[in-house]
Amino acid sequence: MMFKTLTISKIVKETPDCVSLEFDLPQSIGERFAFKPGQYLTFKQVIDGEEVRRSYSICSSALNTKSISVAVKQVEGGKFSTFANQGLKVGDKLESMKPMGNFTFEADPEQSNSYLLIAAGSGITPILSILDSILESEPKSDVILLYGNKNIKHIIFKDIIEGLKNTYLSRLRVHYFFSRQQGAVDLFNGHIDADKISRLGKSLIDYSQIAKAYICGPEQMIHSTKAALEQEGMDGNRIKFELFTSSTPVGKRNRKQSSDIEKTIDLTIIHNGKNHQLKISEEDCILDVALDSGTDLPYACKGGVCATCKAKLDSGGVDMELSYGLEQEEIDQGYILTCQAFAKTKALVVNFDKAL
Numbered sequence: 001m002m003f004k005t006l007t008i009s010k011i012v013k014e015t016p017d018c019v020s021l022e023f024d025l026p027q028s029i030g031e032r033f034a035f036k037p038g039q040y041l042t043f044k045q046v047i048d049g050e051e052v053r054r055s056y057s058i059c060s061s062a063l064n065t066k067s068i069s070v071a072v073k074q075v076e077g078g079k080f081s082t083f084a085n086q087g088l089k090v091g092d093k094l095e096s097m098k099p100m101g102n103f104t105f106e107a108d109p110e111q112s113n114s115y116l117l118i119a120a121g122s123g124i125t126p127i128l129s130i131l132d133s134i135l136e137s138e139p140k141s142d143v144i145l146l147y148g149n150k151n152i153k154h155i156i157f158k159d160i161i162e163g164l165k166n167t168y169l170s171r172l173r174v175h176y177f178f179s180r181q182q183g184a185v186d187l188f189n190g191h192i193d194a195d196k197i198s199r200l201g202k203s204l205i206d207y208s209q210i211a212k213a214y215i216c217g218p219e220q221m222i223h224s225t226k227a228a229l230e231q232e233g234m235d236g237n238r239i240k241f242e243l244f245t246s247s248t249p250v251g252k253r254n255r256k257q258s259s260d261i262e263k264t265i266d267l268t269i270i271h272n273g274k275n276h277q278l279k280i281s282e283e284d285c286i287l288d289v290a291l292d293s294g295t296d297l298p299y300a301c302k303g304g305v306c307a308t309c310k311a312k313l314d315s316g317g318v319d320m321e322l323s324y325g326l327e328q329e330e331i332d333q334g335y336i337l338t339c340q341a342f343a344k345t346k347a348l349v350v351n352f353d354k355a356l
């Protein structure tokens with residue numbers, strides 16, 4: 001069973017357009033929901049007769065084994081986010097996959113590092129879990145958090161962050177940035193972007209002392225801040241990022257009607273120890289054809305971002321349209337995002353059991 005039922009134990013309205021949902025973790029499923037800071041949960045829900053799957057980062061501490069929390073920001077027209085913000089109450093149940101994702105932090109109590117965390121809006125959710133882990137589990141390390149929002153009212157988890165600042169006075173520095181509220185210091189007005197990173201480097205942050213940077217937010221913010229950090233001399237492999245959405249259209253390949261194309265490629269899907277044999281064409285997205293055939297495969301965003309549909313290519317080759325959800329190392333090892341993969345060899349074997 002890919003999905004397990006979680007029961008909502010607490011709902012907190014964090015800002016006018018964001019709720020956090022806390023779920024109890026009874027002993028029977030607690031082990032399955034153990035997670036690394038930075039990972040996410042994928043929920044499945046039927047809304048208006050349609051099955052919707054969405055992934056949300058875990059914002060609670062990985063040291064808390066009794067409950068697990070995510071934050072859901074309402075997006076305009078967003079089916080699940082509207083449902084979560086307006087239609088859920090304590091005691092309701094949601095179906096969730098186990099925690100997944102590569103944007104993770106592993107604490108080492110012996111390390112004495114400086115970390116830079118950069119978040120915009122609801123990008124704070126995985127960052128908060130990482131921040132918590134650094135402060136609680138690496139007592140010799142310190143952290144700078146740069147956090148961008150529209151205005152002070154939209155700071156998600158403001159009280160928690162302020163509490164952490166008070167508890168870890170000498171180890172945590174927080175700088176808030178507001179895009180729609182003018183403050184006295186120009187540096188902190190506007191979005192976090194390349195210019196801000198460069199100006200911070202001249203005044204407040206010595207990037208040569210930063211062991212690792214973690215960035216989460218919209219695509220443009222991630223790309224510009226990552227590039228700026230590299231410009232400041234930080235090596236790319238010291239910068240980890242998590243995209244919440246991609247602005248690149250999904251399935252940008254101009255696909256022909258599948259009925260026009262002969263299905264001559266042999267696709268073998270391995271899932272839960274079973275082999276499924278399919279005939280496909282090179283215009284067929286591997287995840288879509290496998291789902292159409294009735295195979296119950298894991299997926300969420302279908303946009304190359306979340307990596308829920310990750311599988312190992314045991315043989316054959318594919319073209320991938322987008323691969324944000326994979327690290328270069330995973331691509332080198334033969335992992336693919338099946339929602340973005342199209343066959344480029346006459347036979348291929350795609351193994352979901354090796355992606356666990």
Ligand code: FES
Nearest residue numbers: 300302305307339
């Ligand atoms: S389903 Fe999210 S990357 Fe494929």
